[in-house]
Amino acid sequence: MGFDMSVSAEVRLLCDEVAKFVREQVDPRSRWIEENDAIPDDLMQLARDMGLFGLTIPEEYGGSGLDLAGKCAIEEVMGRTNYGFATLIGNHTGISTTGITALGNVEQKQRFLPKMASGEWVGAFALTEPQAGSDPASMRTMAVKKGDRYVLNGEKIYITNAGPAHVFTVMAITDKSKGIKGISVFVIERDTPGFSVGKNELKMGMHGCTTAPLSFTDCEVPAANLLGAEGMGYVQAMKTLTAGRVTVSARCCGMMDKLIDQTADYMKTRTQGGKRLADHQGLQWMLADMAVARDAARGLTQRAIEVLMRGERGTMEASTAKVFSTEALGRVVDAAVQIHGGMGYMREVGIETTFRDARIVRIYEGTSEIQRNIIAGLLLKD
Secondary structure, eight states, rough: OOGGSSSSSSHHHHHHHHHHIIIIIGGGGHHHHHHHTTTOOOHHHHHHHHHHGGTSOOOGGTTTOOOOHHHHHHHHHHHTHHHHHHHHHHHHHHHHHHHHHOOOHHHHHHHHHHHHTSSSSSEEOOOOOOBBBOOGGOOOOOEEEEEEEEEEEEEEEETTTTEEEHHHHHHHHGGGGGGGGGGGEEEEEETTTTTOOOOOOOOOOTTTTEEEEEEEEEEEEEGGESSSSSSHHHHHHHHHHHHHHHHHHHHHHHHHHHHHHHHHHHHOEETTTTGGGOOOHHHHHHHHHHHHHHHHHHHHHHHHEEEEEOOOOOOHHHHHHHHHHHHHHHHHHHHHHHHHHHHHHHHSSHHHHHHHHHGGTTTTTOOOOHHHHHHHHHHTTT
């Protein structure tokens, strides 16, 4: 575990338990998950029993109360298993619950968090729209207050966990004249009249973790479901995404760990031209570069964790870690496929699956281009 210097002995023990769980319960079902684009019901129940849905929820609401360092340690472990399963848990314990934890009042926390901690209710985070992916200022979903309710109209797309989710953290405009400062955040339950979840989208990778559009048609949401004050949505979304980007980086480190182990094992046993692949200097250099990329990504991720744990803004560090780690993963998985040759292109060893899964990390929770915009903007700030 690469981030063990940041966490307690209890968290290290938890990481060992999670590693054993995914090795014994998730990995054997990974092919089924991949082919059926679903998580088996009994595996979901085992995850609930394991307490995976409550990792970051405060203890007083039934969770484990992990801080960012602990969350990243678990994400690194989860990076070594089925990506769809890891994303479902990671999204729920990350951006889908942190808004409620950070902004929710006592009544809201008591209402939502215990069932989210137990896994009875799965969470989802809804920001992206057809015209507002990397540009939240173009958001069109409106929330108009009428008495003790807000009426929402609009749509969201590419919402992770939309299939099983019961609790949705939704961004909507409450004051169009204020631009991004007029965006507010609401908690909406799945059975709310006027709210509907579309069909699961077919994706390149991340199978098993559903992605679907949301629709709001005169959807009446109690004013009590507003998180924080009006206009806090964008600010909270950015804080949530900043931490989320670091956890994605940690998961990428775990994915690179597994790819390096798989590739090294293959090089030791596969022969070519009368020699093991491990004895070919060119391939040794490729493996070494994979390890260098992984270690550099881990170092940047660790730095971002430490900055955010000190209570600092951490935007630069989070964006740097995210853009480097996700792009490093792309290089590492490509090298793994190349070293495995034809075998790497086949589904048998799983490298092909990871190759497809890895592509999404440069897009969601802020594209690589957006991260570069953020970094450059901070460097050029007067």
